[in-house]
Amino acid sequence: MLTEFGKIFIFIILAIIFVIITLFINKLIRPNRPTVEKQKVYECGENPEGSPWVKFNIRFYVVALIFLIFDVEVVLLFPWALVYKDFGVFGFVAGIIFLLVLGLGMAYEWRKGDLEWARPTPKPPKLDELLKKES
Amino acid sequence: MANLYQSLELIRPEIVLSIALIVLVIFDLIFHVDKKIIPYVALVGLIATGIFTLLNPQSGFAFQQTNLMGKIGIFAVDSFGNYFKILIIISSILIVLYSFSSEEINKIQERIGEYYALIFGMILGMFFIVSATDLILVYLSLELMSLSSYVLAGFTKLRDRNSEASLKYLIYGAVSSGLMLYGISLIYGLTGSTNFYIVNMILQIPNANQFTLAFANVLIFAGIGYKISSVPFHFWTPDVYEGAPITITTYLSVASKAAGFALLIRFIKTTFVSFSDSFGNWQVISSFDWKTLLIIISILTMTLGNFTALWQNNLKRLLAFSSIAHAGYLLLGVVVFSNGGVLAILIYFFVYLLMNYGAFLIVMLISNKSGSENIDDYDGLGYTSPLLAVSFVIFLVSLAGLPPTAGFIGKLYIFIALVDAKMITVAIIALLNTVVSLYYYVRIVKHMYLNKPTENTLTVKPNLGNTILTLVLVIPVLVFGIYFQPLVDWAKNSLNILGLM
Numbered sequence: 001m002l003t004e005f006g007k008i009f010i011f012i013i014l015a016i017i018f019v020i021i022t023l024f025i026n027k028l029i030r031p032n033r034p035t036v037e038k039q040k041v042y043e044c045g046e047n048p049e050g051s052p053w054v055k056f057n058i059r060f061y062v063v064a065l066i067f068l069i070f071d072v073e074v075v076l077l078f079p080w081a082l083v084y085k086d087f088g089v090f091g092f093v094a095g096i097i098f099l100l101v102l103g104l105g106m107a108y109e110w111r112k113g114d115l116e117w118a119r120p121t122p123k124p125p126k127l128d129e130l131l132k133k134e135s
Numbered sequence: 136m137a138n139l140y141q142s143l144e145l146i147r148p149e150i151v152l153s154i155a156l157i158v159l160v161i162f163d164l165i166f167h168v169d170k171k172i173i174p175y176v177a178l179v180g181l182i183a184t185g186i187f188t189l190l191n192p193q194s195g196f197a198f199q200q201t202n203l204m205g206k207i208g209i210f211a212v213d214s215f216g217n218y219f220k221i222l223i224i225i226s227s228i229l230i231v232l233y234s235f236s237s238e239e240i241n242k243i244q245e246r247i248g249e250y251y252a253l254i255f256g257m258i259l260g261m262f263f264i265v266s267a268t269d270l271i272l273v274y275l276s277l278e279l280m281s282l283s284s285y286v287l288a289g290f291t292k293l294r295d296r297n298s299e300a301s302l303k304y305l306i307y308g309a310v311s312s313g314l315m316l317y318g319i320s321l322i323y324g325l326t327g328s329t330n331f332y333i334v335n336m337i338l339q340i341p342n343a344n345q346f347t348l349a350f351a352n353v354l355i356f357a358g359i360g361y362k363i364s365s366v367p368f369h370f371w372t373p374d375v376y377e378g379a380p381i382t383i384t385t386y387l388s389v390a391s392k393a394a395g396f397a398l399l400i401r402f403i404k405t406t407f408v409s410f411s412d413s414f415g416n417w418q419v420i421s422s423f424d425w426k427t428l429l430i431i432i433s434i435l436t437m438t439l440g441n442f443t444a445l446w447q448n449n450l451k452r453l454l455a456f457s458s459i460a461h462a463g464y465l466l467l468g469v470v471v472f473s474n475g476g477v478l479a480i481l482i483y484f485f486v487y488l489l490m491n492y493g494a495f496l497i498v499m500l501i502s503n504k505s506g507s508e509n510i511d512d513y514d515g516l517g518y519t520s521p522l523l524a525v526s527f528v529i530f531l532v533s534l535a536g537l538p539p540t541a542g543f544i545g546k547l548y549i550f551i552a553l554v555d556a557k558m559i560t561v562a563i564i565a566l567l568n569t570v571v572s573l574y575y576y577v578r579i580v581k582h583m584y585l586n587k588p589t590e591n592t593l594t595v596k597p598n599l600g601n602t603i604l605t606l607v608l609v610i611p612v613l614v615f616g617i618y619f620q621p622l623v624d625w626a627k628n629s630l631n632i633l634g635l636m
Contacts, residue, residue, distance in 0.1 A: 104157060
């Protein structure tokens with residue numbers, strides 16, 4: 001006797017087998033004529049410039065982390081906003097305390113300089129260096 | 136609504152702790168340059184929490200709800216929990232005092248605010264662990280404590296070993312907390328509840344899923360065993376203890392172990408014990424053989440801890456293995472399944488706090504001077520720095536469990552509990568282990584006294600504060616070895632683990 005989950009399991013297996021068979025038949029009957037243009041990385045018809053494996057500035061990760069934390073915390077405000085009237089003053093105060101602690105976290109980041117974006121200092125070209133390169 | 140106000144009254148120490156944590160962060164932000172005031176803020180916060188814990192005579196459930204079985208809650212305030220909370224507060228105060236003079240911590244003065252804030256995070260987690268009676272709250276507070284301690288283990292970033300300690304701690308911790316979560320989910324699947332009391336009610340009816348239940352219990356024990364560093368979940372202990380800054384090593388070896396033991400005892404007592412007779416012996420629900428599992432684990436733990444410690448030349452590593460061995464002795468107090476065993480654990484933990492903190496204090500003072508914790512630094516120290524050497528000898532003798540020190544009293548109560556439960560074989564194995572442990576403790580004494588001082592011998596003169604701190608730890612170790620009645624009375628008054636109302 002199959003349970004409901006058993007049916008789902010058979011369905012998943014059938015789906016996987018179906019995809020594999022389709023791809024395999026595709027490979028058997030399709031024409032295979034590779035050219036240089038076809039094998040290039042697609043970049044809207046332009047010739048690709050440099051490697052796509054670029055190093056991202058580590059700052060992006062810090063910002064992403066900060067965003068994630070605040071995002072998840074702020075999500076808690078939605079259920080609170082729906083029911084705080086039922087809880088009266090107590091619920092309101094609890095929400096305010098939560099927001100204050102959240103604000104403290106923001107102040108912490110600000111003060112510790114995590115919101116500063118380290119800009120690369122521009123290097124103006126110098127005449128004597130250019131001349132040295134020329135010679 | 137009234138229920139909620141009442142709950143807030145019961146968790147006053149935790150609220151004070153949270154406020155202290157926030158005040159610490161605010162002070163850290165205001166005093167951006169000169170952070171000398173922050174340790175004092177931490178001390179005031181800890182003392183205030185301690186006062187509120189002592190002034191919390193009520194016992195009862197916070198966040199309780201009435202249900203079919205009566206009133207049950209997820210947070211039990213009782214004398215057992217308060218004992219451990221006071222233990223944690225004392226050890227935290229000592230850690231703040233240690234941090235004043237630790238060279239490692241003084242080198243990271245600009246990040247001292249985060250250091251104390253993370254310690255407070257750990258304390259908050261431990262406070263919730265010792266009182267939690269719901270598996271979800273247990274898991275959450277365990278994570279709060281662990282996440283803070285992962286960061287603290289690698290906080291100084293002075294050597295590669297710091298990062299190694301932090302990473303190893305994190306990886307082992309993630310695995311064991313994952314296992315524990317799986318165990319919790321199995322328990323929930325079997326009983327339909329995560330509350331200790333409801334799980335207890337349902338387990339009293341014999342059910343068919345014996346194997347699943349045993350499996351779930353072993354998994355949950357993996358999470359707790361990791362915290363108390365029992366074999367086979369001890370692998371992180373030596374590396375983390377060696378790599379972490381010494382204040383954090385000390386803290387992990389006592390406070391987080393205390394929280395783990397409190398959780399283990401409360402979990403077994405409220406979940407797997409059907410009733411406790413007039414002699415205080417617990418009747419364990421027959422569905423899972425906790426006794427055999429814990430006996431095997433405790434014997435393995437102390438044997439492995441003691442035998443591996445024999446070969447250690449780094450003092451922090453040696454004390455790490457010694458703390459594994461002590462976890463084994465302490466587990467013996469759990470396996471007897473009686474109030475006598477819990478009494479022995481409570482006494483032992485207080486003594487263990489004093490002697491382990493003392494030993495680490497001496498190691499810290501010496502490594503401040505020498506920059507390492509190698510056993511060769513101690514050659515001839517008995518002639519150049521008599522106060523430190525004599526105190527160190529007292530702490531080591533106490534750790535080995537010889538009279539007339541407090542360590543003897545702790546071990547004595549454990550053995551009394553074992554003999555009362557007619558587990559003579561286990562008691563003899565523990566006794567033999569004590570003999571083995573004597574070797575590596577005395578080996579340090581030999582380095583200090585039998586090796587004659589040379590021109591390379593260190594001369595460590597502690598300043599006034601550290602002298603007082605050493606004496607504050609030495610004197611109780613000696614006094615409780617002879618006059619231990621107050622300690623026993625205090626522990627006897629702390630045996631009340633909240634049952635079903």
